[in-house]
Amino acid sequence: MDPMKADNLIIGAGIIGLQLARKLQQDGQSVILIDQQAPGMGCSYGNAGILAFEEIIPLARSETLMALPQMMLDGLSPLSLNKRAIMANAPWFMKFTLAAKRKQVIRGTRTLANMMMAGTKSWHNTIENEGLSQHFKTNGLLRVFESNDQFYSEEGDRNTQQLEGVELDLLNPDEVRALNPHLTRTIKHGVLYKNSMHCLNPLAVSQQLFQNFMLAGGTFVKAPVSGFDKNPDNGAHYRFRALMDGPAGLLAPSNRMEKWNVAETDQFITDHLTQLNQDIGIIAQNLIITAGRASDSLLAPFGVSLPLMSERGYHQMLNGQHLDGFDIPISSAERGFLTTPMANGIRLAGTVEFTRPAFPPYWNRAALLGKQVTDLFPDLKIMDQPEQWFGDRPTLPDYLPALGAIPHHKGLFVATGHQHLGLTLSAVSADLMLGLIKQDAAPFELSALDPMRYS
Ligand SMILES: Cc1cc2nc3c(=O)[nH]c(=O)nc-3n(C[C@H](O)[C@H](O)[C@H](O)COP(=O)(O)OP(=O)(O)OC[C@H]3O[C@@H](n4cnc5c(N)ncnc54)[C@H](O)[C@@H]3O)c2cc1C
Numbered sequence: 001m002d003p004m005k006a007d008n009l010i011i012g013a014g015i016i017g018l019q020l021a022r023k024l025q026q027d028g029q030s031v032i033l034i035d036q037q038a039p040g041m042g043c044s045y046g047n048a049g050i051l052a053f054e055e056i057i058p059l060a061r062s063e064t065l066m067a068l069p070q071m072m073l074d075g076l077s078p079l080s081l082n083k084r085a086i087m088a089n090a091p092w093f094m095k096f097t098l099a100a101k102r103k104q105v106i107r108g109t110r111t112l113a114n115m116m117m118a119g120t121k122s123w124h125n126t127i128e129n130e131g132l133s134q135h136f137k138t139n140g141l142l143r144v145f146e147s148n149d150q151f152y153s154e155e156g157d158r159n160t161q162q163l164e165g166v167e168l169d170l171l172n173p174d175e176v177r178a179l180n181p182h183l184t185r186t187i188k189h190g191v192l193y194k195n196s197m198h199c200l201n202p203l204a205v206s207q208q209l210f211q212n213f214m215l216a217g218g219t220f221v222k223a224p225v226s227g228f229d230k231n232p233d234n235g236a237h238y239r240f241r242a243l244m245d246g247p248a249g250l251l252a253p254s255n256r257m258e259k260w261n262v263a264e265t266d267q268f269i270t271d272h273l274t275q276l277n278q279d280i281g282i283i284a285q286n287l288i289i290t291a292g293r294a295s296d297s298l299l300a301p302f303g304v305s306l307p308l309m310s311e312r313g314y315h316q317m318l319n320g321q322h323l324d325g326f327d328i329p330i331s332s333a334e335r336g337f338l339t340t341p342m343a344n345g346i347r348l349a350g351t352v353e354f355t356r357p358a359f360p361p362y363w364n365r366a367a368l369l370g371k372q373v374t375d376l377f378p379d380l381k382i383m384d385q386p387e388q389w390f391g392d393r394p395t396l397p398d399y400l401p402a403l404g405a406i407p408h409h410k411g412l413f414v415a416t417g418h419q420h421l422g423l424t425l426s427a428v429s430a431d432l433m434l435g436l437i438k439q440d441a442a443p444f445e446l447s448a449l450d451p452m453r454y455s
Helices: 016-024 062-073 083-088 090-099 100-131 148-153 153-163 173-179 202-215 255-259 262-272 292-302 364-376 419-437
Strands: 002-011 033-037 139-147 168-171 189-193 197-199 218-223 225-230 240-246 247-251 274-276 283-291 311-321 331-332 337-342 347-357 387-395 403-405 412-416
Touching: 002 016, 002 218, 002 240, 016 033, 016 148, 016 202, 016 412, 016 419, 033 419, 062 274, 083 090, 090 100, 100 419, 139 148, 139 173, 139 240, 148 153, 168 173, 173 189, 197 337, 202 218, 202 262, 225 292, 262 412, 283 419, 292 387, 292 412, 311 364, 331 364, 337 364, 347 364, 364 387, 387 419, 403 419, 412 419
Parallel strands: 002 033, 002 283, 033 218, 139 331, 283 412
Antiparallel strands: 139 189, 168 189, 218 247, 225 240, 240 283, 247 274, 311 347, 311 387, 331 337, 337 347, 403 412
């Protein structure tokens, strides 16, 4: 069989890879997308669904460092961290400390603020162009505070946000309860971020993007990628060949897909996959790594050092639960998790655990979300066996993504490190990556996102 050929080969069909695949197609370029599982089933599956355009200050900063000792002692803390985790990840925490210096934070804030501003517009375009409007609500995000201390400690952040154009309203307890009558009466303050949005089903968004990708002539290969050959045809045209680590299945473009129900994507893929010989050639001019937390090992053979941490988070999905008048997602400042009204029920998502991809989940962290939410919303009922999930956020020590070209390897690119903000930043990251691939002038300074900054 002749090798499969495309302009671009993307490894990883999470929200980052899917958005980029669509932008490349819209630019008239061909794309082969490879993932070892069905699209959208990695970290992009279970997030809190917030387009958090107000999050312009990187989490690597002195306030986070100063809060760590207290969090380490508090059993209910949203952050799970102990001495062993710090010792095991000492080099990462050293880099994190350096990134928390004032000068670095200012630079990171400038970059994120630019990304959020462009990203708001970019998401609105994506929603329109990809037919995604039924999956999003534009009700904003309500951050609630149970203590004066926490509320006033975030005053500096709010000033920075407002200086960068983030629109917010400060609310008293009555105003908070008018927006959500189910909240506990212990809420002392609220901040309404008016431009934030939320998604009613993050998986459905990935699946819709994937369906659009296939209908536009894309090719999907379901297989684990173990590495790459460079210059498979002596550099004449195609520069990269993907090597598989196990059985591969091909989903080729097909007219039958017009009848494809997006909600049945997994089944559709299973029914229509053609098994491929393991050594089938898949070759492309550009190779783009969007493999989330796994991107580091795929890039290491090219001399790229990406210190990605698995910043594990959990969710509990209260399927079938809806509360009247609960239309705005709630972010609890002290408890560090989000409660999002979604299409199928209410999702509780958040917490942070520094770990490694292979480590088994610590389901008590997901159960903790259930305990916390009933304190916040006394009307909510936690079911006996709620859907529980964990995902590994791909996080670099400076809490900024890595976007761009890898020097000395023409045609090699990466887009990863989107930490807590991958859904939010996916549309703008795809726009920026398209520009970087085409070598267009950047819309703003991108040096803070240089993928070689740790190499
Ligand atoms: C609890 C929680 C809540 C969150 N809430 C929000 C939120 O409200 N808003 C927000 O913006 N962000 C949120 N996030 C963050 C967001 O989910 C991530 O930043 C985002 O999903 C990362 O997307 P990705 O495409 O980089 O990675 P992924 O979705 O993990 O995709 C990577 C893909 O690469 C594939 N892959 C990896 N290695 C290989 C290989 N060798 N061969 C083939 N395929 C491979 C994987 O199978 C996977 O499908 C949250 C995260 C968590 C954990």
